[in-house]
Amino acid sequence: SDFNQDAHTSIASTLIAMGGLYYKLNNVERELEKYSEALTVYQETLGRDHPHVAGTMKNIGMVLAEQGQLDEAMTKFQEAQRIYKSINVGRREGPCCDVASALSCMGNVQNRRGELDDALRLYGEALFTYKSASEHAREMGGRSRLALQEVASTLKIMGMVHTKRGEFDKAMSCFQEAIDIMRQNFNEKGSGPVVTSILSRIGGIFSKMGKLEEAMSHYQEAYDLATRTFGTADHPEVAQVLHYIGGIHQREGNLEEAMRCYKNSAKINQTCLGRNDPTAATTLVCIGSLHYIEKNLDSAMSYYKEALRLNRSAYGTKHPDVIPTMKSIALIHAKKENYDNAIAIFTEVLNIKCADVGRMHPEVAGAHKRIGNVHYQRGDLASADGEYRKALAIYQHSLGPDNQTTKSANAIVEKVGKEIADAQLNVGVCASTQQQSNSSSTSFFKRAPKGYESL
Numbered sequence: 001s002d003f004n005q006d007a008h009t010s011i012a013s014t015l016i017a018m019g020g021l022y023y024k025l026n027n028v029e030r031e032l033e034k035y036s037e038a039l040t041v042y043q044e045t046l047g048r049d050h051p052h053v054a055g056t057m058k059n060i061g062m063v064l065a066e067q068g069q070l071d072e073a074m075t076k077f078q079e080a081q082r083i084y085k086s087i088n089v090g091r092r093e094g095p096c097c098d099v100a101s102a103l104s105c106m107g108n109v110q111n112r113r114g115e116l117d118d119a120l121r122l123y124g125e126a127l128f129t130y131k132s133a134s135e136h137a138r139e140m141g142g143r144s145r146l147a148l149q150e151v152a153s154t155l156k157i158m159g160m161v162h163t164k165r166g167e168f169d170k171a172m173s174c175f176q177e178a179i180d181i182m183r184q185n186f187n188e189k190g191s192g193p194v195v196t197s198i199l200s201r202i203g204g205i206f207s208k209m210g211k212l213e214e215a216m217s218h219y220q221e222a223y224d225l226a227t228r229t230f231g232t233a234d235h236p237e238v239a240q241v242l243h244y245i246g247g248i249h250q251r252e253g254n255l256e257e258a259m260r261c262y263k264n265s266a267k268i269n270q271t272c273l274g275r276n277d278p279t280a281a282t283t284l285v286c287i288g289s290l291h292y293i294e295k296n297l298d299s300a301m302s303y304y305k306e307a308l309r310l311n312r313s314a315y316g317t318k319h320p321d322v323i324p325t326m327k328s329i330a331l332i333h334a335k336k337e338n339y340d341n342a343i344a345i346f347t348e349v350l351n352i353k354c355a356d357v358g359r360m361h362p363e364v365a366g367a368h369k370r371i372g373n374v375h376y377q378r379g380d381l382a383s384a385d386g387e388y389r390k391a392l393a394i395y396q397h398s399l400g401p402d403n404q405t406t407k408s409a410n411a412i413v414e415k416v417g418k419e420i421a422d423a424q425l426n427v428g429v430c431a432s433t434q435q436q437s438n439s440s441s442t443s444f445f446k447r448a449p450k451g452y453e454s455l
Contacts, residue, residue, distance in 0.1 A: 012041035026314045032063045054083035077105040100129035127154045152178040192229025239268035262287045278314035281307040304328045320356045339378045346371045365394035
């Protein structure tokens with residue numbers, strides 16, 4: 001009956017709301033559980049091709065993507081797109097923003113995988129659909145504010161992908177078009193959040209180009225706009241801009257001002273979002289890095305560990321996003337000659353990377369390389385050689401023998417191999433002449449071999 005159907009859909013709607021609350025509490029397992037329960041109710045009550053089913057699948061896909069389960073996430077997004085398209089064809093209502101949304105989610109998965117060409121293709125299809133929906137609404141005598149916002153947001157993320165590819169002119173074009181759309185169709189309060197974010201992205205491009213004055217100018221414009229838009233400096237968006245400003249000060253060597261910006265950013269996020277929210281984690285890492293630069297290793301370790309705690313509580317212990325902080329912690333262990341701890345952490349990083357991208361990916365080679373560097377530091381040439389050879393084999397397979405990274409890795413393997421041979425020769429000479437030195441045999445190996453980045 002209609003009553004029973006309404007009752008069941010109300011239950012599903014409540015489950016969705018509960019999932020949203022668990023999202024805010026960073027309880028991913030319970031969030032996914034509630035969405036899955038809601039999906040079952042919707043499918044049994046409304047059928048498998050209902051928009052509520054598609055929307056719930058999209059929610060589940062987003063959670064799975066955040067957890068690094070990209071294949072499963074893509075399957076959910078593709079099914080959601082199929083449902084939305086079938087519904088839209090039946091209704092003949094013109095371009096469908098829900099279809100575009102599913103395409104954007106699929107683009108996000110490919111972006112995360114590093115498949116940037118395919119990501120741009122999917123974002124481009126989503127952009128075309130959003131623009132068509134906006135034009136259709138205008139022809140019908142209205143204006144789709146949602147479609148216009150989505151056009152700007154899609155242009156922004158396309159600009160971010162172009163930035164990642166080093167295509168700065170294309171990125172700037174996307175960013176400027178998005179800013180123009182928002183400012184022409186919305187007042188400052190309505191456009192402020194999106195424009196603030198894009199101004200920060202433009203600042204990031206100038207920063208990558210080494211144009212620090214231009215970067216700082218855009219970050220300052222973003223900061224001023226954010227404080228006007230939100231009516232306060234105590235807002236997460238303001239904190240994000242402060243983080244970027246701190247980065248410019250750090251690059252300019254003004255470490256005291258950088259520390260002030262980073263600490264203010266972390267304080268705002270913790271005040272607004274709570275001390276267990278992972279948003280502040282990146283800024284805490286930056287604070288730790290400043291302590292590291294100033295050789296305050298214990299203080300640096302304290303901030304790194306707090307950042308790791310936040311990321312693990314949000315994403316789990318095996319999520320790729322915990323890797324940068326783990327590497328920073330391992331770095332300090334290596335600096336303090338706690339080699340076993342450093343190797344254990346780098347090995348954990350290796351296992352996470354293998355699970356995320358497979359065993360023959362260049363990032364996995366980098367993980368082997370870092371383990372080799374620690375072995376080299378402690379003077380264990382044989383173990384270092386084994387790790388470097390694993391890295392070389394992966395580079396040869398994934399990048400080819402003519403790639404510069406592969407050639408550099410091969411040079412290091414040859415160099416370490418020669419050092420091993422020389423060391424064995426020296427041992428033989430010493431044994432035959434009875435002239436063994438009392439000096440430490442490991443003192444020569446305090447640095448990673450030239451050609452690899454230091455730890």
